[in-house]
Each structure stands twice: as C-alpha cells, then as structure tokens.
Amino acid sequence: NDEVQKQKEKATEEVRRLADLLFRYNRAYYIEGKPEVSDTEYDRLFLRLQELEEQWPELKREDSPTLRVGSDLSSDFPEVEHRVPVLSLDKAYSVEELLGWMGRTSGREASGLSFVVEEKIDGVSIVLYYRGGILERAVTRGNGYVGNDVTDNVRTIGSVPLRLTEAVDIAVRGEIYLPKASFESLNRKMGNLYVNPRNLAAGTLRRVKSREVAEVPLTIFVYEGFFSDGPKSHLEILEYLQSLGFRTNRRVGIFTNRTDLADFSRRHPDWQSGTWDELEGYVRTSTEERGSLDYEIDGLVVKINELDVRDRLGYTGHHPRWAIAYKFESPTGTSIIKSIDIQV
Ligand code: NAD
Secondary structure, eight states, X not given: OHHHHHHHHHHXXXXXXXXHHHHHXXXXXXXXXXXXSOHHHHXXXXXXXXXXXXXXXXXXXXXXXXXXXXXXXXXXXXXXXXXSOOOOOEEESSHXXXXXXXXXXXXXXXXXXXXXXXXXXXXXXXXXXXXXTEEEEEEEOTTSSEEEBOHHHHTTOTTSOSBOSSOOOEEEEEEXXXXXXXXXXXXXXXXXXXXXXXXXXXXXHTOSOHHHHHTSOXXXXXXXXXXXXXXXXXXXXXXXXXXXXXXXXXXXXXXXXXXXXXXXXXXOTTSEEEOHHHHHHHHXXXXXXXXXSSSOEEEEEEEESBHHHHHHHOBOSSSBTTEEEEESSOOOOHHHXXXXXXXX
16 A cells, blocks of 8 residues: 555665665775774664664665675785685674573573673684694685685784694684774874774784784784584683684683583683573673773673584574674664664
8 A cells, every 4th residue: 555655665765775874884994994983873774774674575685784794805915715604793782682692592402501701802803724733824804705815914913823732724713903002002103093993903904014014013812713523612612722822812701500511610710600690790790891901892792602502503694693792882772763764
C-alpha cells in the first residue's frame, strides 16, 4: 500500500546516504588517517544502517559498509593475501549488552565454557608471519583479505621479535601502538599534526623510509596466534606466544565456572580470574582504570577461551561469533538514531 511504499522510498534514500557517508568516513579514517567524525558518531551511523538493512533486506547493497571491514590498503606498499581473513569484531555498547551476548553464546554450549577479557588496544592491526622462527612478513589488515606488506617498517620495532625461541611456522596477530607519553612529546614537536596516538602510529607505519619509522618508539602487544596443533585454549595460546618471545598484555582476565583452571591462576598470578559472576565487576573496574594506562584502549574484548567451541561457532563475513568488543563510549540509543535523517 501507499504508506509502505512511502516508507520504503524514505528508507532507500537514507540507506544510500548512510552508505555514502560511511564510505567517506572509512576513507578519511583508514586511508588518510584524519577522521572526520568521532568513533561514537561513526558507530551510530553504522548501527542505523544495520537496523535499516534488517528491516528492508532488499535494500542491502552488495558493497554495503556493514558487510565488510573498512579498508586501509595503500598503493605505496605491495599487496599480500592473508592466510586467514582479518575481520572486525561484533560490538556491545553496554555491560548489559555484553552480558546478554555471553548468556546467548554460552546457552548454546552445554558446559565447560570460559571467557577471556582483554583490553582493546587502540592501535594499528598487524599480522606477523614467521617461517622457521624467522620474521618473514608483516602485513596490515588491509581490507581483511589482502593487506599491505610493511615488513621493513615493522622490523624497526624493537619489541617485534625477528627470531623466535623455536623454529616454527606461524602467523600471529597484534596491535602496534604508540605509548601516550611518547605521542604527546612527538606530536608537540610535529606541530600537533595528529589527533591521537593511533593516527600517529598508523601514519608512521605507512612511511616509505624505514629510517623514519625507527625514530618513533612504536611497540606491540600480540594477542592471537594460529597453530595447527598445540594450544587448546586462548590462555594456552597466550602462554605459548610469551614463551616464543612475543610481548603480550598482562592485563588479562579469565572467567569461568570450570574448576580445572585454578592451575592457570597459580602460574599467572598477574592474570585476574574469577567466576562468571565476577566478570561484570572486572569489566567495570577495567573501564574505570583505562585513564591510568600508558596506552590507549577503546574497549575490552571478550573471547571464548576454548578453541574447539570457537571452531564450532565460526565466523560471519564481518566478525567471529566467538568474540565481542565492549566499546566504552556508547552511541546514543537506536531510537534516538532516527533523528539522523535531519542531521546528515
Ligand atoms: P573493531 O572496532 O571492529 O575492532 C577490531 C580490531 O580490534 C582488530 O582488528 C584489532 O586490530 C583490534 N584489537 C585491539 N585489541 C584487540 C584484542 N585484544 N583482541 C582482538 N582484537 C583487538 O575495529 P575496526 O573494524 O578496525 O573498526 C571499526 C571501528 O573503527 C568502528 O566501530 C569505529 O569506532 C571506528 N571507525 C571510526 C571511523 C571514524 O571516522 N571515526 C571510521 C571508521 C571506523
């Protein structure tokens, strides 16, 4: 009928406008390193587009920004295909939403689940490929399937091991970042060219001259590894990564109703552990403590610990189903998002 037709026309126009805006903001953020809007505003538009696409599936474009990872591919560096796609993360914007996700995810699994909570480092995503224990390639996330080879630049970062303690063939993921204090002093010298440490880190990694990269004190936290056999859980991955010589973040929480994890707490007294009920308190405390860290985080990442469960849950084209990012700043609730019509 007429009313539905009118609504659909309005939605078509809004979908087009939102997609155009998100493409433009992606370019500014990932390619030019100069975001035009805040992350909160970006997420608000993204959620609104997702909502419209759910309501009107026929309006979902094949190249919709909701279907893919924002691309930071640059023509200055060779392109390399990733062995495992590097995707985005699903998001929760409140502790309640996060707990809801945990409940739904664990509800599908009979027993024996545990959740690992890590800080979501606000840096630049990188994949490091090692062959025979030697760093062979460092590749940016790119569009998730193809990234840029920035090996020469990454080799200048002291905390990236060039040789591991074992001659293994592995791919690991991490976040390259610039500590806050280094950012402040460097940016001042550069005439406050960059809006935050992430932008400076991203700009530095794209320098064509590696000598200039070496002058910036970038560092790394490695948080994921892919092994054909060996570790059975995320905690075992983290332990193994440490033993290979990688720098991992010690601020990790493990929450479980399993009893066999007490051993981990003994081996890693610096890792927080507790029951599921204690996770909420940990999330709230970590949120409060974020300002006292010497690096920026924009949220926490909650991941299922058991790798066999991860395999069962798998991936959508956009994110793994076994992890979620709890973002600190919440875009205003979806009902308010309707006012975007007028704002954009
Ligand atoms: P994401 O927020 O979906 O998070 C995924 C990334 O988190 C990973 O690729 C990884 O690099 C990083 N990460 C950090 N610590 C991690 C850990 N411990 N475990 C796992 N991953 C970890 O990232 P995205 O897809 O790059 O970006 C989407 C977000 O970027 C949006 O939600 C928005 O906030 C922001 N964005 C902002 C603008 C803007 O104009 N302001 C534009 C585009 C995107």
